[in-house]
Amino acid sequence: MPGTRHVLGPAEGRTGMTARVGQTEMTRKRTKLIHEGKYAAEVVVDLHYSDDSWSPTMTAADALKLETVTLALRRGDVKAAAEHGRVLELLPVSA
Numbered sequence: 751m752p753g754t755r756h757v758l759g760p761a762e763g764r765t766g767m768t769a770r771v772g773q774t775e776m777t778r779k780r781t782k783l784i785h786e787g788k789y790a791a792e793v794v795v796d797l798h799y800s801d802d803s804w805s806p807t808m809t810a811a812d813a814l815k816l817e818t819v820t821l822a823l824r825r826g827d828v829k830a831a832a833e834h835g836r837v838l839e840l841l842p843v844s845a
Contacts, residue, residue, distance in 0.1 A: 775800040782816060785840075786823035793819050793835035 776799045784791045795812040799805050815834050822831035831837050 784816065784820050784823065786820060787826070788840050789823045789826075789828065789831070790838045790840055791819050791823060791831050791835045792838070 777796050778799065779794055780797050781792050781794050784793060793816055795808050795816065797806040797808055800807075819831045819834050822828075823837070828837050
């Protein structure tokens with residue numbers, strides 16, 4: 751069955767290892783908002799959910815994409831940031 755993993759549970763002595771069946775992994779697309787200076791970018795990444803304690807996680811490629819956009823916005827390179835997501839210019843609103 752796709753998405754099903756077999757994980758060994760805690761040991762009971764040396765011989766009593768148990769297997770838990772049915773743990774699933776799920777991936778969902780999420781939009782991350784990055785704000786740097788007068789710009790913001792909406793970047794879509796895949797978050798991987800599982801029964802692990804470090805869930806959710808993302809791939810190294812998605813983390814690098816977020817860092818690339820952050821650095822591009824920081825130096826004002828809107829064109830480079832726009833290659834990975836939607837870039838917005840923030841304008842102050844007078845009260």
